[in-house]
Structure formats: structure tokens, C-alpha cells
Amino acid sequence: MPPYRHVLYGFCLETDYCFRTPMTAAPPGRAHDLQFLLVRVAEPQKFEPVTCLFQSAEKNRFGESSVQGYALPTGIVMRFPRVADFWLCPGKIRCELHDPSLEFMVEVCLLGHVMAYYLELSGLAALHxxxxxxxxxxxxxxxxxxxxKSTMVASLVKEGFPLLADDISALTAHDGTVYCRHGFPQMKLTPEQVERFVGDFDDFPLVHPSFAKLSVPASRVGEVQSTTLPVACIYLLERCLPGKPAGGAERVRIEPVAAGEAMIQLVRHAFLVQLLDAHADCRLLGQAHSSAKQGLKASRFHLLARITQSVPVKRLCYPSGYEYLPAVHRAIEADLAKPAADASVNRHKNEDVVLASASRWESALR
Structure with missing residues (x-):
């Protein structure tokens, strides 16, 4: 059977695995630059404690860290105990499934933690x-x-803003411009959100048996974009606290975020922030980037600094409730329509100043 070929976060993914999650087909003739292989193993390999990069604070029902990382000569392993090991090396992700009854977890892990980790190891920033x-x-x-976030994105897609990425936004910077790569055409929505933005459930499957969210093809909500685009703005969402006076457009506020705070907010919103901070000396995959020798944490920090220099970061404060979303949409469109000069407050900050300020913020959060 010919392999499947998809475009995922800018990579052409080739695999024999048949995804249940909606994926974007790769154009004919495009060469693959990432392979995914699924194999079933009777027993997981044993790793020496010295090879451990990180262990998540979150535990499974057996008291084990639910996500673990190991650095081996053949690559980096992301382990989900009793479920699967994902071996990451340049151009290849190999999944060793421990329990065949948990095969549904392969996509949950791969399209979430594993792909975010591969992006970071490849020199991109994976933001939640x-x-x-x-x-x-x-x-x-x-x-x-x-x-x-899910309600805001789904409401905008419903109103005609094509979806680029639902949960993980992969960012890279070139020549002073920040670009966002498209993800895959799926949206994770609660039954209430499905009823609001789709209208019927249509037997959408659960993303995970323990979670309430459903896997919804994004095309059922609105249009999907499958290109890499420059980033206009990053909004940090902040809904009004309970008891705060509610209202219409006058209650929607969009405020610029100072460079240092913007930097640390991007650090906080990294998809794998705790895991990435646990192994500062890990090298990037392939040594393809000039910053690879700095280690993953340092390289990521400098990339986020370049992002805050090039893209306005703003706080979007708005009332909680579906009835206020039209006013929020109008405020966003009005803000995006402003001249670029009004949004360039962060662009001329010295990178050393941004990094120093962010370091102080990061220390304060720990």
C-alpha cells in the first residue's frame, strides 16, 4: 500500500499509518522531509537514569510521570509510560506502542506533545x-x-477568518519577519461549542475518552488555510472576572504589552514550557541552525526575543459570554486595521534588554 503523505507544520510527513484526525494532503511531487513509523513492541526498553532529560510533574494512575524524556546516542525519546515511546531524530519519528489497546493514544500524543517537541528541537517555537x-x-x-482560546478561535473561523492552527502555533523568524506554519484541519471543541458553531454533533469522536472535547473537522466550522503566513499580532486573552461589570464594545480592551512582559508571556505559553525548561543543555536536531550549540533553552529564548521584537503582543480583555463575541470581533478587526507604525512599539527594542527583562520575569514566576 502506498504511504500516506501529509503537510504538517511545514513538514511533508510520509507514513503508513492511517490517521483518524483530519490531515492536509501533501501536493503531488513534493519530497517528504519527515517520516512517521508505528511499531508494536512486547516490552519497552529500559533506560539508564543518567539519560533522563525530564519527568513531568503530572502523574499517571500508577504514580509515574506521565511524560518523560531521555537523551540517547540514537536520538531523543519521549516516553508516555505504559502507552508508547516516541523516538525523535532528524527527519524521523518512530513510535513504539506498548499496549495495542491504547493505539488511539498515538495520535493524541503525536499531534500534541511529540510534534510540539519536534518543532522546538527543529528550531521553531511551538506556542500553545x-x-x-x-x-x-x-x-x-x-x-x-x-x-x-477554543471559543475565540472557533467563533472567528465561523465568522469567516480561515483557520491556520487550532492548538499549537509553530513560529519561525527570518530577516525580521515572523511566520506561522499551518497545523492540521481539526478543531477540539466541547459539545456546547459544537452546538454553537457547528449546529449538530454528527457523531464527532472524542479526542480522548477522559476528555469532554470532540474532534471536529475544521471545515465543518469554516474555511481552512494551508500555507505559511507572516504574523500580524499575538493577542493574550483575558476574560473579565466574575462580578466585573459586563457590557458591549466599551468593555473590550486591547492594550499593548511591554517588551519584557511580552517575552515572558511567550515563554509561559510555550506548549511544553515545563518540559523544555527541564533540559537547558539539549541540542537542536541536526545542528542546522547557527544557535544549535547554545542548547535548546538558550536558542528558544533568543527566538522568542526576536518574535517580540518583530510582532506586536497585546492583551485582549473582554467579557465572558457568547453574546459579547461580535463586539470582540469588531474590536479585533479595528485593531488590526490600524497603521503598522502604531503596532511597532516592541520592534526597536534591543534584544539584550528584552532578554534581561524576560529573565527577571521568568525568575519571578518560579
């Missing part, structure tokens, strides 16, 4: 943010897990 398209540019929305 959704991205939509406005005027041939990407607009990002970052928030904590309960910060309203």
Missing part, C-alpha cells in the same frame, strides 16, 4: 495558541487552558 487568517496574515490567540 490558536491562529486564524486576516488579510493574508496570521493572527494568534494565546491563553491558559481555561482562558477561552
Amino acid at each position: 495558541a490558536g491562529a486564524v487568517v486576516h488579510g493574508e496574515k496570521a493572527v494568534l490567540f494565546a491563553a491558559d487552558r481555561t482562558g477561552g
Whole structure:
């Protein structure tokens, strides 16, 4: 059977694995630059403690760190105990499945933690943010897990802003411009969000049996964009606290974020922030970047500094409730329509100043 070929975060992924998650087909003739292989193993390999890069604070029901990382001569291993090991090396991800009954977890892990890790190891920033398209540019929305990101992104896609990425936004910087790569055409929505933005459930599968969110083809909500686009703005979502006066457009505020705070907010919104901070000396995959010798953490820090220099980061404060979304949309469109000069407050900051300020913020958060 010929392999499947998809475009995923700018990579042409070739695999024999048949995804249930909606994927973007690769154009004919494009050479693959990433392979994914799934194999089933009877017993997971044993790793020496000295090879451990990190162990997540979150535990599984057996008391083990639910995500672990190991550095071996043949590559980096991301382990999900009792589920699977993912071996990462340049151009290849190999999944060793421990329990065949948990094969549904392969896509959950691969398209979440594993792909975010591969992006970071490849020299990109993987932000926990959704991205939509406005005027041939990407607009990002970052928030904590309960910060309203899914509702904001879904509502904008429903209103005609094509989806670029739902949960992980992959950013890279070239010649002073920051670009966002497209993800895959799936949206993770709660039943309430599906009812609001799709209208019927249509037997959408659960993303994970333990989670309430459903896997929804993004085309059921609105249009999907499958290109890499320059980033116009990154919005940090902040919904009004309970008891705060609610209102319409007058209650929507968009405020610029100072360079140092913008930097640390991007650090906080890295998809794997705790895991990445746990191994500062890990090298980038392939040594393809001039910053590879600095180690992953240092390289990522400098990339985020370049992003804050080149892209306005703003705080978007708005009332909680579906009825206020039209006013929020109008405020976003009005803000994006402003001349670029008004949004360039962070662009001329010296990188050393940004990094020093961010280091102080990072220390304060620990």
C-alpha cells in the first residue's frame, strides 16, 4: 500500500499509518522531509537514569510521570509510560506502542506533545495558541487552558477568518519577519461549542475518552488555510472576572504589552514550557541552525526575543459570554486595521534588554 503523505507544520510527513484526525494532503511531487513509523513492541526498553532529560510533574494512575524524556546516542525519546515511546531524530519519528489497546493514544500524543517537541528541537517555537487568517496574515490567540482560546478561535473561523492552527502555533523568524506554519484541519471543541458553531454533533469522536472535547473537522466550522503566513499580532486573552461589570464594545480592551512582559508571556505559553525548561543543555536536531550549540533553552529564548521584537503582543480583555463575541470581533478587526507604525512599539527594542527583562520575569514566576 502506498504511504500516506501529509503537510504538517511545514513538514511533508510520509507514513503508513492511517490517521483518524483530519490531515492536509501533501501536493503531488513534493519530497517528504519527515517520516512517521508505528511499531508494536512486547516490552519497552529500559533506560539508564543518567539519560533522563525530564519527568513531568503530572502523574499517571500508577504514580509515574506521565511524560518523560531521555537523551540517547540514537536520538531523543519521549516516553508516555505504559502507552508508547516516541523516538525523535532528524527527519524521523518512530513510535513504539506498548499496549495495542491504547493505539488511539498515538495520535493524541503525536499531534500534541511529540510534534510540539519536534518543532522546538527543529528550531521553531511551538506556542500553545490558536491562529486564524486576516488579510493574508496570521493572527494568534494565546491563553491558559481555561482562558477561552477554543471559543475565540472557533467563533472567528465561523465568522469567516480561515483557520491556520487550532492548538499549537509553530513560529519561525527570518530577516525580521515572523511566520506561522499551518497545523492540521481539526478543531477540539466541547459539545456546547459544537452546538454553537457547528449546529449538530454528527457523531464527532472524542479526542480522548477522559476528555469532554470532540474532534471536529475544521471545515465543518469554516474555511481552512494551508500555507505559511507572516504574523500580524499575538493577542493574550483575558476574560473579565466574575462580578466585573459586563457590557458591549466599551468593555473590550486591547492594550499593548511591554517588551519584557511580552517575552515572558511567550515563554509561559510555550506548549511544553515545563518540559523544555527541564533540559537547558539539549541540542537542536541536526545542528542546522547557527544557535544549535547554545542548547535548546538558550536558542528558544533568543527566538522568542526576536518574535517580540518583530510582532506586536497585546492583551485582549473582554467579557465572558457568547453574546459579547461580535463586539470582540469588531474590536479585533479595528485593531488590526490600524497603521503598522502604531503596532511597532516592541520592534526597536534591543534584544539584550528584552532578554534581561524576560529573565527577571521568568525568575519571578518560579
